[in-house]
Amino acid sequence: MKRGPSAFNIASVVLGLAFLYAPIVILVIYSFNASRLVTVWGGFSTRWYTALFQDAQMLDAVWVTLRVGVLSATLATVLGTLAAVALVRGGFRGRTALAGGIYATLVMPEVILGLSLLLLFVAAGLPRGFWTVTLSHATLTLAYATVVVQARLATFDRHLEEAAQDLGCPPWKAFALVTLPGIAPAVAAAWMLAFTLSLDDLVIASFTSGPGATTLPMRLYSQVRLGVDPKINAVSTLLIGLVATGVIAAYLVQQRRRSTR
Amino acid sequence: MTDRAQHRPQIGGIRSSFAPWEDPAARPLVRFDGVSKAFGDTVAVTGVDLSIYEGEFFALLGPSGCGKTTLMRMLAGFETPDGGRLMLEGRDIQADPPHRRPVHMMFQAYALFPHLSVAQNIAFGLRRQGLPKAQIAARVEEMLALVKLEGLGKRRPDQLSGGQKQRVALARAIAPRPRILLLDEPMAALDKKLREETQFELMTLQQTLGMTFMIVTHDQDEAMVVADRIAVMREGRIAQVGRPAEVYETPVDRYVAGFIGDVNLFEGKVAATNGPILRLQSDDGVFDAEGAAAVGDHVWLAVRPEKIAVYPEAPGGPRNLLAGKILDYGYLGDWTTYLVEIAPGRTIRAARANATRVVDRPLGCGDPVWLSFAPSSAVVLTK
Ligand SMILES: Nc1ncnc2c1ncn2[C@@H]1O[C@H](COP(=O)(O)OP(=O)(O)O)[C@@H](O)[C@H]1O
Ligand SMILES: [Mg+2]
Numbered sequence: 322m323k324r325g326p327s328a329f330n331i332a333s334v335v336l337g338l339a340f341l342y343a344p345i346v347i348l349v350i351y352s353f354n355a356s357r358l359v360t361v362w363g364g365f366s367t368r369w370y371t372a373l374f375q376d377a378q379m380l381d382a383v384w385v386t387l388r389v390g391v392l393s394a395t396l397a398t399v400l401g402t403l404a405a406v407a408l409v410r411g412g413f414r415g416r417t418a419l420a421g422g423i424y425a426t427l428v429m430p431e432v433i434l435g436l437s438l439l440l441l442f443v444a445a446g447l448p449r450g451f452w453t454v455t456l457s458h459a460t461l462t463l464a465y466a467t468v469v470v471q472a473r474l475a476t477f478d479r480h481l482e483e484a485a486q487d488l489g490c491p492p493w494k495a496f497a498l499v500t501l502p503g504i505a506p507a508v509a510a511a512w513m514l515a516f517t518l519s520l521d522d523l524v525i526a527s528f529t530s531g532p533g534a535t536t537l538p539m540r541l542y543s544q545v546r547l548g549v550d551p552k553i554n555a556v557s558t559l560l561i562g563l564v565a566t567g568v569i570a571a572y573l574v575q576q577r578r579r580s581t582r
Numbered sequence: 583m584t585d586r587a588q589h590r591p592q593i594g595g596i597r598s599s600f601a602p603w604e605d606p607a608a609r610p611l612v613r614f615d616g617v618s619k620a621f622g623d624t625v626a627v628t629g630v631d632l633s634i635y636e637g638e639f640f641a642l643l644g645p646s647g648c649g650k651t652t653l654m655r656m657l658a659g660f661e662t663p664d665g666g667r668l669m670l671e672g673r674d675i676q677a678d679p680p681h682r683r684p685v686h687m688m689f690q691a692y693a694l695f696p697h698l699s700v701a702q703n704i705a706f707g708l709r710r711q712g713l714p715k716a717q718i719a720a721r722v723e724e725m726l727a728l729v730k731l732e733g734l735g736k737r738r739p740d741q742l743s744g745g746q747k748q749r750v751a752l753a754r755a756i757a758p759r760p761r762i763l764l765l766d767e768p769m770a771a772l773d774k775k776l777r778e779e780t781q782f783e784l785m786t787l788q789q790t791l792g793m794t795f796m797i798v799t800h801d802q803d804e805a806m807v808v809a810d811r812i813a814v815m816r817e818g819r820i821a822q823v824g825r826p827a828e829v830y831e832t833p834v835d836r837y838v839a840g841f842i843g844d845v846n847l848f849e850g851k852v853a854a855t856n857g858p859i860l861r862l863q864s865d866d867g868v869f870d871a872e873g874a875a876a877v878g879d880h881v882w883l884a885v886r887p888e889k890i891a892v893y894p895e896a897p898g899g900p901r902n903l904l905a906g907k908i909l910d911y912g913y914l915g916d917w918t919t920y921l922v923e924i925a926p927g928r929t930i931r932a933a934r935a936n937a938t939r940v941v942d943r944p945l946g947c948g949d950p951v952w953l954s955f956a957p958s959s960a961v962v963l964t965k
Contacts, residue, residue, distance in 0.1 A: 480693040483660055486680040487687050488758065489710030495681075502697040 345561060352554035359549045369555040379556060382540035385451065386520060389536060393458035394466075394515035400459070401466025401511055402504075406496070408467070409474045426464045434461060435528030442529060449531030457529040458522060462515035469514060473507030474500075506574065513571055517564055600810060602635040609672060611636045611794055612657065612762060617666035618818075619652055626652040628818040630666070634762070639788050640796045641805035644815030645841070650798040651690075653815075654764050657796070658687045670761065681710075686760035690767045692751040694739040700750050701726070701735035707758035725753040728787065745776050752787075762794040769804065781807050802842045806830070814838050830886075835965045839884040846890065846930050848883040848960075852876065859957055866924060869902045873962025882963045889959035890932040892920055893952040894945060902960075904930065904953040908945055922951055 326334075352370075356363025373379055407413075408420055426434065438457045439449075447453055477500060485495035501508070523538040530536060537560070541553055602608040610633035619627040627649040634640045642650045655661045656668060659680035668676055675683060686707065695703050701722050708718045726732050729749035739747060748768065755763055768784070769777040785808050788795045799805050805812045806826040813823045814837075822834045833839035836847060850864030852875045862869045862883055875881050896905070906924035919933045932953055945951060 478691075478693065480689045480691060481695060483680070484687075484689055484693040484695070484754075485706070486660075487658055487685075488707035488754070489681045491679070491681050499695055499697075 348554050349558045349561065351551065352558040354551060354554075357551065359551060359554075369551040373552045373555045373559075376552060378535075379537075379540060379552065382535050382537040383556065385534055386537040389451065389455050389458055389526075389534075390516045390519040393455045393462060393519045394512050396455070396459040397462040397466045397515040398470075398508060398512040401463050401515075402470045402508055404463070404467045405471035405474050408471055410479075423464050423467050426460065427468070431461070431522075431524040435525040438525065439528040449529060449534075451530075451534040454526050454530045454534055454536065457525050458515075458519040461522065461525050462518045465518060466511040466515050469511040470504060470507050473504045477503055506571075509571060509574070513567055516567070520560065520564070600637070602638070603633065603811065608635060610634060610669075611638075611671060612796075613667075613669040614653070614657075615667040615669065617653070617656060617663045617668060619649075619656060619661055619663050625818050627656070627663075630818075630820055632813060632820060632823065634794065634796060636794055637792055638794055639785065639808055639810045640794075641809035641812045642796065642798045642815060643802060643805040643812050643841075644800065646800055648815045649818040650800075650815055651766055654687070654766055654796065654798050657683075657762075658685055658764055659683050684761040685764060686755040686758065687764040688751050688755045688766065688768055690770065692739075692747050694747060694750055694754070696739055698739075699735065700731065700737050700739070700742070703739065703750055704735075704753045704757050706754060711758055721757055725757045728756075728790075729753045744771055745780070748772065748780065752784075756787075756791065756793065760793070762796060765795060765797040767798055767800070769799075769801075777804070784808060806842070812842075814841060816841075832961055833884065833963070836882055836884065836963055839961065839963065844887050844931050846885045846887065847963075848885070850881070850883075852879045852881060860962065866928065867902075867904060869960070870957040871902075871960035871962055872958050873960070875962055875964060879964065883960040884963055885955050885960045887919060887931040887933040888917075888935075890930065890953050890955045892922075892932050892934050892945070893954070894949070896952050897954070901957065902954050906930065906951060906953065908947050908949050908951055910947060911945065918945075920945070920951070922953060924953070 351359060351362075353365050353367065354361075354363055355366035355368065404419070404423055408416060408423075435457070438453075438460065442449055442453050481499050481503065482492075482495045485499040486492060490498060521538060522536075523542055526536045526539055530539065537556065541556070544550055544553060612632075612634040614630045614632040617627060617630045618625075630653060642653060644650055652661055656663050659675075659678060659682075663676070667674055670683070670685070695706065698706070704722045704725050705718050708721055713721070722735065723732075726735055729752055731746060731749055731753070734742070734746065739750065742750065748771070752765075752768070765784075769780050772780060781804060784795070784797075797805070797808060809826060811823060812826055812829050814821045814829060816837055822829055822838045824832075829838060830842050833842065833845075839845045839847070848862065848864045848866050848869060850862045850866075850869075852860050853863040853868070854861040855875070855877055858872050858874075859870050860873055860875055862871060862881065864883075869883055871883050873881075897903070904922075904924050906922040908920055909923045909929060910921040912919045913936075915936070917933050917935055919931060922930045922932055924930055930953060
């Protein structure tokens, strides 16, 4: 005998989804609002998108954010992958200490991380701007990237690397030719995660950015304080679209891999 | 190479013309010289001396955990010996990393590269050698034909059966023509029938290629069938090295005797000696056996079940006679094995070939029987 879902099940799913997505759905709907008033529906329009593409400051912030995101995610993924290899494969002393050092940033309050980075940059005499945000974001996301890659690497059959070495690959080449293709989905996922984290970071960016390198979250935040401009809805919708596309693409890639095996 | 291959019949255990280990002038291809290896407190391999010769099919046999894989991995370069020397063609290879050793390994779980096709897997080692593309393609085809996988080059490893994966792993390891091929329990994952077929194919392949094979196994039957020589290992040491027949017929101690095949042991003291014959005084009776031991020595006689004759009636004449009754028997078609109780709680295994079809009086459980063995059939063991 098979029972359908109970009323309680249905209610909890609906409530849960509503809790997660209602704000986003409302934001997306209102980005197509013809009215300037955020709370009043004035018919369908794409005028805020048009306005957005004429707002040089906003576009500049988007551009900065994307560059920071791509660069910092790439840096964090490369370093995180190396750290994961060291943690999983390395048989050296102090491995636990290294792991602890990396994971500590996961639980470190962002305010403290941002402040300490700021102090570091000031002490080092680095002018704050694009590169300091990028580096800071790499610092922030490194631990996440490491965790994602490490989880996959831990279950990766070590004999495959040995087989590659046995057949004539020096260790680095065995890694590149055999391990990396095997953990590629995890590396891609780590990159996506790092990119997303960088995209929506406000705290660290506020501490470590400087003139000329205002990220989108910083711009949005400062604008909202002056009153909500529907352009914000438009740019947010675009961002959501971008992230969703990335996530769905990553999911599809994983599915295809799974179905071919 | 070819004339030797012609001289060697198919069954490993009875190739007799091939015995470079008996030639003092022969130079071994691989030599382990007092090699030891420990992992923390676990001693995996200790004081192993071993010589393996060009063209040999060598088996490392021992129970799980006795250090076989560790010994093999040291030769491949994945473990560094704590002590001793490891020579390949007379050269110390200790400092060579795995990718510089002309030694290839077939891994226990095959370790096929999942993201590469069968052909790419086989080509992997060839590409590392920098062979021209056309030559690689030709060699891959040759290998596919050799392991009977023609037409499957485009498949992925996960689209293959267990037996096919095993063949791909084999082809991948032999394609770059290593000086010695190491096979770690290559047939452990196959079912019994496939395993027997594969054993014969391996032997044929080894002879066709004239390549040196070193196989690790815990299956004594497998080692007996395929190998020119067997090294029996025990707790990190080599207990005995020899042809399958030597190891079976003249084991050096009770461990080897019991590990290879069934054996009956009679424990006691040497009561007297008369030339090559000694007389053993044991709890089971007095037995004569051929062997070297001094009066008063504590020894064991090891007698294989098939060397014990079974009589339904008391025979007159033979020495080493034991009386008992059948506790259990197993009819195996060609053989019948008997479990005979000669004293309360003391049983002996005997086996009899069913040479004639008509049995006047078949023996059954509870029947009284008499057992005997020739003095030359017993092996005298001192440990
Ligand atoms: N990498 C390792 N770390 C620690 N102990 C090991 C390692 N490899 C093998 N051993 C130990 O060494 C002994 C021999 O192992 P192994 O060579 O795999 O035996 P076999 O192949 O005969 O089953 C075992 O006790 C095993 O637990
Ligand atoms: Mg093993």
